[in-house]
Amino acid sequence: MLRNVPIRRKLTLIAMLTTGGALLLAGAALIYFDVARFKKEMASDLTTLADIVAQNSTAALSFRDEADATETLQALRPQGSIVAAAIYDDQGRAFVRYDPKGGMIFPARPENREDAYFRGGALVVFRPIDLKGQRIGTVYLRSNLAELSGRVKVQAATVGAVFLASGLAALFLSSGLQRLISQPILDLAETARTVSEQKDYSIRAGKRGADELGRLVDAFNEMLVQIQERDTELQRAKTELELRVQERTRELERRNEELHQSNKELDDFAYIASHDLKEPLRGIHNFSNFLIEDYADKLDDEGRSKLETLMRLTRRMETLIDSLLHFSRLGRVDLAIDQVDLNEIVAEVADSLAITLKETGTELRVPRPLPTVRCDRARVGEIFYNLVVNAIKYNDKPEKWVEIGATEGAGNGGGPPVFHVRDNGIGIPEKHHDAVFRIFKRLHGRDKFGGGTGAGLTIVKKIVERHQGRIWLESSAGEGTTFYFTLREGDVSA
Amino acid sequence: MAFLRRLLPAALLGLVALPLALPAAVRAQAAASEQDVKAAFLFNFTKFVEWPSAAFSDDGGALQLCVFGDNLVGKSLEAVAGEEVGGHRLAVRRVEDPGKLAGCHVLFVDPSESVDRTSQVLSSLRGEPVLTVGDNRGFLDRGGIINFVLEGTKVRFEINQDAAERAGLKISSKLLRLAVRLTPGTKPGP
Numbered sequence: 050m051l052r053n054v055p056i057r058r059k060l061t062l063i064a065m066l067t068t069g070g071a072l073l074l075a076g077a078a079l080i081y082f083d084v085a086r087f088k089k090e091m092a093s094d095l096t097t098l099a100d101i102v103a104q105n106s107t108a109a110l111s112f113r114d115e116a117d118a119t120e121t122l123q124a125l126r127p128q129g130s131i132v133a134a135a136i137y138d139d140q141g142r143a144f145v146r147y148d149p150k151g152g153m154i155f156p157a158r159p160e161n162r163e164d165a166y167f168r169g170g171a172l173v174v175f176r177p178i179d180l181k182g183q184r185i186g187t188v189y190l191r192s193n194l195a196e197l198s199g200r201v202k203v204q205a206a207t208v209g210a211v212f213l214a215s216g217l218a219a220l221f222l223s224s225g226l227q228r229l230i231s232q233p234i235l236d237l238a239e240t241a242r243t244v245s246e247q248k249d250y251s252i253r254a255g256k257r258g259a260d261e262l263g264r265l266v267d268a269f270n271e272m273l274v275q276i277q278e279r280d281t282e283l284q285r286a287k288t289e290l291e292l293r294v295q296e297r298t299r300e301l302e303r304r305n306e307e308l309h310q311s312n313k314e315l316d317d318f319a320y321i322a323s324h325d326l327k328e329p330l331r332g333i334h335n336f337s338n339f340l341i342e343d344y345a346d347k348l349d350d351e352g353r354s355k356l357e358t359l360m361r362l363t364r365r366m367e368t369l370i371d372s373l374l375h376f377s378r379l380g381r382v383d384l385a386i387d388q389v390d391l392n393e394i395v396a397e398v399a400d401s402l403a404i405t406l407k408e409t410g411t412e413l414r415v416p417r418p419l420p421t422v423r424c425d426r427a428r429v430g431e432i433f434y435n436l437v438v439n440a441i442k443y444n445d446k447p448e449k450w451v452e453i454g455a456t457e458g459a460g461n462g463g464g465p466p467v468f469h470v471r472d473n474g475i476g477i478p479e480k481h482h483d484a485v486f487r488i489f490k491r492l493h494g495r496d497k498f499g500g501g502t503g504a505g506l507t508i509v510k511k512i513v514e515r516h517q518g519r520i521w522l523e524s525s526a527g528e529g530t531t532f533y534f535t536l537r538e539g540d541v542s543a
Numbered sequence: 544m545a546f547l548r549r550l551l552p553a554a555l556l557g558l559v560a561l562p563l564a565l566p567a568a569v570r571a572q573a574a575a576s577e578q579d580v581k582a583a584f585l586f587n588f589t590k591f592v593e594w595p596s597a598a599f600s601d602d603g604g605a606l607q608l609c610v611f612g613d614n615l616v617g618k619s620l621e622a623v624a625g626e627e628v629g630g631h632r633l634a635v636r637r638v639e640d641p642g643k644l645a646g647c648h649v650l651f652v653d654p655s656e657s658v659d660r661t662s663q664v665l666s667s668l669r670g671e672p673v674l675t676v677g678d679n680r681g682f683l684d685r686g687g688i689i690n691f692v693l694e695g696t697k698v699r700f701e702i703n704q705d706a707a708e709r710a711g712l713k714i715s716s717k718l719l720r721l722a723v724r725l726t727p728g729t730k731p732g733p
Contacts, residue, residue, distance in 0.1 A: 105717070108715065109721065111584075111591070112700075114721045181590045181628050
C-alpha cells in the first residue's frame with residue numbers, strides 16, 4: 050500500500066507514526082496510572098471522611114440523638130461527591146440517613162467490610178463507629194465518580210492536546226529532518242536518471258556526508274568511473290577496429306586493383322600473343338598447302354598423309370587461338386547493356402541451331418515465357434548458344450531434350466532471376482563441377498561427342514561474371530545436367 | 544383487585560381500632576423503655592466523662608455505678624454490670640444510706656427521693672469526683688451535674704458545667720453538644 054509513496058512522505062509518515070504511537074502509549078499509561086492512584090486516593094479520602102463522621106457521631110448514636118446525628122451527616126453537604134450517607138446502630142439498623150438528592154436506595158444493613166470499594170459506578174465504604182473499644186455502629190458513605198471522570202476527561206483532553214501539538218511539531222521537524230535522508234537519495238536518483246538519459250558517464254553524484262548514504266554515493270560514483278573507463282575503452286576499441294577495417298578495405302581495394310590490372314595485362318598478353326601467333330601459323334598452313342598442291346606427285350602416300358596431319362593440326366591450332374582471342378576480348382571489351390527480351394535471344398539460338406537440333410533429334414523446350422532483362426544482347430546469346438550446344442553434344446539418350454527457363458521473384462527469395470538450361474544428357478560427375486569451367490579443359494577424348502576446343506563453358510562463365518552474375522551446376526551422372534546462372538546487371542522488367 | 548377488595552375491610556377495621564389501642568400501647572412501651580433508655584444513657588455517660596485518676600483505687604479499679612433510691616433504673620442497669628469502659632470494669636451498686644456513697648463514680652438519684660434527701664446527698668458529694676445524675680426539675684440548681692428531661696417521648700439531658708468542674712470531671716464536648724441545656728452559658732454550637 051505504501052510501496053509507491055515517495056520516500057519523503059514515507060520518512061515523515063514513519064516519524065509521525067512513531068511519535069504518535071509512543072505518545073498515545075505514554076498518554077494511556079499516564080492516564081491509567083493516574084486513575085489508579087486517584088482511585089486509591091479517593092478511597093483513602095472517603096475512608097478518612099467516614100472515620101471523622103464516625104468519630105463525630107459517637108455521642109449522638111450513644112444517646113440516640115437523631116437531630117445531632119443528622120446534623121453531623123448534613124455537614125457532608127459541601128462534599129458534593131457524597132450522594133448518600135447513613136449511620137447504623139450496633140444492631141445494624143439504620144439510625145439516620147443522608148440523601149441530598151433523594152431517591153437513593155440504602156443498604157438495609159451495613160456490610161461487614163471496612164475498606165472502601167468501587168461498585169456500580171460509585172465508591173462505597175462502611176466504617177465502624179467505635180467508642181471506648183466498643184463497636185456501637187457503622188457509618189456508610191457513598192461517593193459518585195464525577196470527580197474521577199472529570200479528571201479522566203481533563204487528562205484525556207490534555208493528552209489529546211499534547212498529541213496534536215507534538216504531532217504538528219513532529220510533522221514540522223520530520224518534514225525538515227527527513228531531507229537529511231531523502232535529499233541524498235533523491236539527488237542520487239536524479240543523477241542516475243540524468244546519466245542513463247544522456248549516457249554521460251562523466252557526471253558524478255554529490256556527496257553530503259560520510260554515512261551509509263555517503264558510501265552509497267561513493268559506490269555509485271565509483272561505478273560511474275568504471276563505466277566511464279569501460280566506455281572510453283570501448284570507444285577506443287571501436288575506433289581502432291574501424292581504422293583497421295578501413296585499412297583492410299583499402300588494402301583489399303588496392304589488391305583488387307592490382308588483380309584487375311594483372312588480369313587486364315594477362316588479357317592483353319593473351320590477345321597480343323594469340324594475335325601474333327596467328328601470323329606464323331597462317332604461314333605454316335599456307336606453305337603446307339603449297340606443298341600438297343605443288344608437290345603432290347613427288348610425295349609418296351606416307352608423305353602426303355603426314356602433310357595432311359600437319360594441316361589439320363594447324364587448323365586446330367588456329368581454332369584454339371581464335372578461342373583464346375575471343376576469350377581475351379571478353380575481358381577487354383565493354384558490355385553493351387540494353388533491355389533485352391530473352392525470348393528473342395532464345396528464338397535466335399533455336400534458329401541458328403535448327404539443323405543440329407533436327408539432325409540429333411533434340412527437343413528444345415521453353416515451358417514459360419522468359420523475362421526481359423538489362424544485359425549485353427550478343428554475349429547473353431552466346432551463353433545460351435554455348436549451353437544448348439553442350440547439352441545437345443553430351444547426350445546419348447535416344448530422345449534428347451533441352452529445357453530453358455527462369456525462376457523469378459518469390460521463387461528464389463526475391464533476388465534477381467535465376468536462369469537454367471537443363472538436359473537429360475550424360476551428366477557431369479561432381480568432382481569435375483569446377484573443372485568444366487577451366488579453359489581448354491575437356492573431360493572426354495578429342496573426337497568423342499563431336500570434339501571441341503573446351504573453351505565454351507569458360508567463355509560462358511566469363512560473360513556471366515562480367516554481368517556480376519554467378520554460374521553453377523547440378524548434375525547426376527547418366528541422368529542429366531542443369532546449369533544455373535544469374536545476371537546481376539540485368540534488371541527484370543515486365 | 545380481588546386481593547384489594549379482600550384486604551379493604553380488614554384495613555378499615557384496623558383504622559377504627561388503632562386510635563383506641565395506640566395511646567395505651569405507646570404509653571406502656573414508653574414507660575417500659577424509658578427506664579432502659581436512662582440506664583443505657585447512664586452507662587453511655589461514663590464513656591464521655593473523664594474522672595481524675597485519683598478517683599480510682601488503682602488503674603484496673605472498678606467504675607462504680609451507684610443508684611440512690613428506687614431501683615427501677617438500677618434494675619435496667621444490671622444488664623451493663625461487668626462491661627468494661629476505658630479499662631474499668633463496671634459495677635452497679637444500690638445505695639440506701641447517704642453515708643455509704645464513698646467509692647461511687649456515677650450516682651443516679653432516683654426522682655422518687657425527696658428534695659431534702661437529694662439536696663443532702665448532693666451537698667455531701669460537693670467537690671467529690673462523682674458524676675451525679677438526676678431525673679428531676681431543679682436537680683442542677685441543687686448542685687447536680689446531669690439531669691434527664693423528657694422532650695415529648697424522647698429522653699434528653701441537661702448539664703451543669705460548673706458542678707462538673709467543681710467535681711473535677713471532664714465532660715466531652717460531644718456530650719455537651721447533645722445537652723438540651725447547659726448551665727451556665729449557652730449550648731455550644733454543633
